[in-house]
Amino acid sequence: MTQEEVLAHVTEIFKTVLKKEQLSLTPETTAVDVEGWDSLTHVMLIDAVETHYKVKFKLNEVIKFNNVGDLCACVIKKLSA
Amino acid sequence: MLFTSFSFFIFLAIVYVIYWSLVKFRKAQNILLLLGSYFFYCAAAMPQNKIAKLLFNFRFDEAWYSFLKGFDESKWHMLQLLLLLWLSSSFAYFMGKTIGRQKKETTRKWLMALSATVHLGVLCYFKYFNFFVQSFVDAANTLGWQIIFSPEHILLPLAISFFTFHVLGYTFDVYQETYEPADDYIDFITHVAFFPQLVAGPIERAGHLLPQFTNKRTFNWERMESGISQMLWGFFKKTVVADSIGKFVTYVYANDATSSGSNVILATLAFTIQVYCDFSGYSDIALGCARLLGFELLKNFNFPYFSTSLTEFWRRWHISLSTWITDYLYMPISFNKRSWGKWGIVYAAIISFTLSGLWHGAQWTAALWGLMHGIVLGYEVLTKEVRKKWSQSVPTVLYSVCSAVLVWLFWGLSQLVFRSGSITKLNALWARICSESLFTMPYFSSVKDGLMWGGLLFIVEWIQRKKEYGLDLQNTNYMIRWTAYAAIIVIIFSSDNLNNQNEFLYFQF
Amino acid sequence: MKLLLRIIFAGAIAGGLLYFFWFKSKDSNSVISDTVTSEKVDMSSTMATEGSTMNYELIPRDEIYDDNDSLARATLQVIKERYKMYFESFVKDLRTSNIQVVFCWLTTEIGDSETKVQKVGKKYIKELCAANNVIFLDFSEIFMPYKPQDITYMPVDGHLREKGAELVANAMAKVIKQYTNSKSTQTFPDAGRPALFGDFEPNLDEIRDGGKNLPYRIKTNSQGLRMDYELTFPKKKQRVLLIGDSGFFFPFLDNDKTGTAKIQAIFPDKEIVNAANWGYSIDDYVTLWNERAKYIEPDIVLLQSTGDDIADQFFSHRLKYSRNKENIKPTDIEKAYYKHYSDMQMGK
Structure with missing residues (x-):
């Protein structure tokens, strides 16, 4: 899996969870850049990503996500493990 | 020491003048803030305390005399309070270093649990002991058990909720590896005791405040x-x-x-x-x-x-x-x-x-x-x-x-x-x-x-x-x-x- | 040019502020004058007396009653004499107008909590009353059966609760009944009557807490008295005046819960008036009477005082709390004692 592919999937997931029709994510995107992505929905997004890829994150991994890129990188790491 | 009292003005003015005259000596500035904050804590925490009242009114000779004059309650209370603040911050510093050195996940978890238990335990004792026991007694009484309970006279140390959360947050951050363990002991305990935020917040985070103590200060009009x-x-x-x-x-x-x-x-x-x-x-x-x-x-x-x-x-x-x-x-x-x-x-x-x-x-x-x-x-x-x-x-x-x-x-x-x-x-x-x-x-x-x-x-x-x-x-x-x-x-x-x-x-x- | 404008503007602002603070420090009730005069020891006091530039911050109390201190004994004598002088002039004044005067010994420092100040004071005042043919009403007996917390706000404060006020009211009612036909012979022409009969700000309606977190609602009428109606002249009912210090002021109780209100409820056919105030001593009752309260034309005067009022006669207390601070002049013995006392505080 490449980062672009993961990014594309993640974008779709975000669109579903946040109920948005249009959304464009880059590796540098953070929560402040996306309307509706806050501490309440954050966990739902993580859960949706986990379900899609059938991986499980740990809390101290999630905490270290500074942007979408970190999330994608972690997904790739889990998949190749 | 109320923030809106005249004494606080004088205190602040004195600290301010000495502080900025030491602008080239970061370490000295921090030590000044540490001592000033501990002094402030004494004066603020126990407004009815005899020694504190004297300090608060700058009657230092009388305060010193009172302090030496034998082992009375005021002195003991004040020492207990300072000790609590100092030990709490020192313990957090020590645990931060220890957790930071550990690589094994299970040991880190145990150390974190120990840290949380100690900090929260102290907080709960001072703050909630009477409450929990009284509530238990009340519940028991309504069920028919007759229990007599006279609440222990536990003096709630000022600011304990604030600095406990401060150091506990630091320990969590070290455990979760979102912050490096603090290096300098003096900087660390000073930033916990820093008087503007000590007694009623904001609840600071080491990540936000500690670097400001390790960096040089610049004067700006x-x-x-x-x-x-x-x-x-x-x-x-x-x-x-x-x-x-x-x-x-x-x-x-x-x-x-x-x-x-x-x-x-x-x-x-x-x-x-x-x-x-x-x-x-x-x-x-x-x-x-x-x-x-x-x-x-x-x-x-x-x-x-x-x-x-x-x-x-x-x-x-x-x-x-x-x-x-x-x-x-x-x-x-x-x-x-x-x-x-x-x-x-x-x-x-x-x-x-x-x-x-x-x-x-x-x-x-x-x-x-x-x-x-x-x-x-x-x-x-x-x-x-x-x-x-x-x-x-x-x-x-x-x-x-x-x-x-x-x-x-x-x-x-x-x-x-x-x-x-x-x-x-x-x-x-x-x-x-x-x-x-x-x-x-x-x-x-x-x-x-x-x-x-x-x-x-x-x-x-x-x-x-x-x-x-x-x-x-x-x-x-x-x-x-x-x-x-x-x-x-x-x-x-x-x-x-x-x-x-x-x-x-x-x-x- | 711009810089000049800035400087002028800064000067204007600074000047305005300086004027404001100077103006405020003149008002002795303002906290600024307190700060200005009491915080720094070296500054000369604006409340200095007779050319002296010392700041009389300390207020000795129990120490004056020390039998082993010869200077204290002399000072105690001085303040006792001063109390006697005011007391006798007051009583004489009341007597000339045929006003019935009753002395009320009202304090909750009784039994085990009776202080030396009260013990010595009670003996002295009782003798004074006897010598001047004034009835001495001792309220200690009615308080004895009760625990302090039941009748006062102890441990926070020693003043009476509603329950205590009720006890006082009932005891006073008995006395008032005895003199129900008493009538004063002095009346004043309406033209000569001042607008205010008491020292309170007129038409107040506010919540105070006396710094003890025991809030109460205080209402005053337009005549500066703590009551819910106005006094009219010529009077149609017998008037009873309560005068004294905080004991009769009934702090921490709403108007309708004070002892005054309770007595009024017992006697709807009389007018119960209260001119008492915090921190007053015998000299204040006299000056208050002469300047304002006598124009109420009371038929009975209930004078409340305790041993504290004698101790309060020490000049440094009067300088802080009297309603006539400007006219307080210490005697030489008092000044000598003050020095002696402040030396003791430093060395002890």
Whole structure:
């Protein structure tokens, strides 16, 4: 899996969870850049990503996500493990 | 030592002068702040303490004499208090280093658990021991067991809730590897004890405050002006607005069996103004004071009464606490229950907020207050789409104003619960509201001054709502700025309330 | 040019502020004058007396009653004499108008909590009353059966609760009944009557808490008295005046819960008036009477005083709390004792 592919999937997931029709994510995107992505929905997004890829994150991994890129990188790491 | 007392001025002035004359010696500056903060803690923590009173009035020779004159209670209490602060911060420093060195996950977990147990254990002992035992006894008594319990006289150390959360947050951050363990011992314990934020917040994070201690300070005239103006604004809110309202609120709530329903409602709404002015005023003074010494503390209030939802409210009220609760309570719980979807969030919100309520006080009404907020927050999460539709079907201004009013009224209701202090009193007050006395004229004359100033405050803060604080006049013409500062000074010193200083409400935490 | 404008503007602002603070420091009730005069020891006091530039911050109390200190004994004698002088002039004044005067010994420092100040004071005042033929009413007996917390706000404050006020009211009612036909012979022409009969700000309606977090609602009438109605002239009912210090002022109780109100409820056919105030001593009752209260034309005067009022006669207390601070002049013995006392505080 490449980062672009993961990014594309993640974008779709975000669109579903946040109920948005249009959304464009880059590796540098953070929560402040996306309307509706806050501490309440954050966990739902993580859960949706986990379900899609059938991986499980740990809390101290999630905490270290500074942007979408970190999330994608972690997904790739889990998949190749 | 009240922030609005003359002695504090003198203390601050002395510290300020010595501090900036040592600007080339960062270490010396930090040591000065450490000693000053411990001195401040003694004077502030025990206003009735004989030695503290002498220190507070700068009668050093008498204080020293009292201190030496044998082993009396005042001296012992003071030592205990200082010891608690010092040991708490030292323990956190030590644990930070230890956890940081450990590579094995299980050992780290155990160390973290030990740390949390010690810090929370100490907090719970001082704060909740009597409460828990009394509640257990009450419950047992209603079931028929006769247990006699006379509450132990445990003196609640000032600020313990604040610095415990501060160091506990640091330890969590080290454990979760989001922050490197602190290197310098003096810098660490100084930043915990740093007097502007020690006694009533904001609850700082090591990541935010500690680097400011390890870096050199630079003197900056704009920051001096900003610091002083923010302090002035805080004084205004506290002495002119909050204190004008305090007596009336205490009066109505103290006479819970006889106050008219209309007075209870008026007092409760007035209390929302008082608690905002008192607490945010204190935060303004803390931030301004820290800025004078070259530090930036976390913003603690962002004009909360302009919020259009409770969720937004908690991003604007006591921000340092709600972010602490979010990061260290809400996140782990909601993450743990993420498979429940929205209900997991509701669950996490309810638990986090109920506990946050308890942080405020060892009473069931405090827990109930928290629970109320948790439930309404949960409601907001579940109804997000529906409310969005409503907001689009009416004019924006109407929707915003109605939402803001509703949020404020709900906040008022929760404050009624909180301020009542006990379930019996709450019932008494509620009974008054539901009686015919609700339709009598309330004592407007007793609060008209406070309400008038509150109204002025509202207007000023609305105009300034995009700024850092009400009197933030950074880019305005000097004529406006200086006139505004002079006007505020005149208003503060014209106030009758200066004669009768009321304690900051949040000091009891 | 711009810089000049800035400087002028700064000067104007600074000047305005300086004027404001100077103005405020003149007002002795303002906290600024307190700060200005009491915080720094080296500054000369604006309340200095007779060319002396010392600041009399300390207020000795129990120490004056030390039998082993010869200077204290002399000072005690001085203040006792001063009390006697005021007391006798007051009583004489009342007697010339045929006003019935009753002395009320009202303190909750009784039994085990009776201080030396009260013990010595009670003996002295009792003798004074006897010598001047004034009835001495001792309220200690009515308080004896009760625990302090039941009748006062102890441990926070020693003043009476509603229950205590009720006890006082009932005891006073008995006395008032005895003199129900008493009538004063002095009347004043309306033209000569001052607007205010008491020292309170007229038409007040506010919540105070006396700094003890015990809020109460105080209402005053337009005549500066703590009552819910106005006094009219010529009077149609018998008037009873209560005068004294905080004991008769009934702090921490709403108007309708004070002892005054309770007595009024017992006697709807009389007018019960109260001119008592915090921190007053015998000299204040006399000056208050002469300047304002006598124009009420009371038929009975209930004078409340205790041993504290004797101790309060020490000049440094009067300088702070008297209603006529400006006219307080210490005697040489008192000044000598003050020096002696402050030396003791430093060395002890």
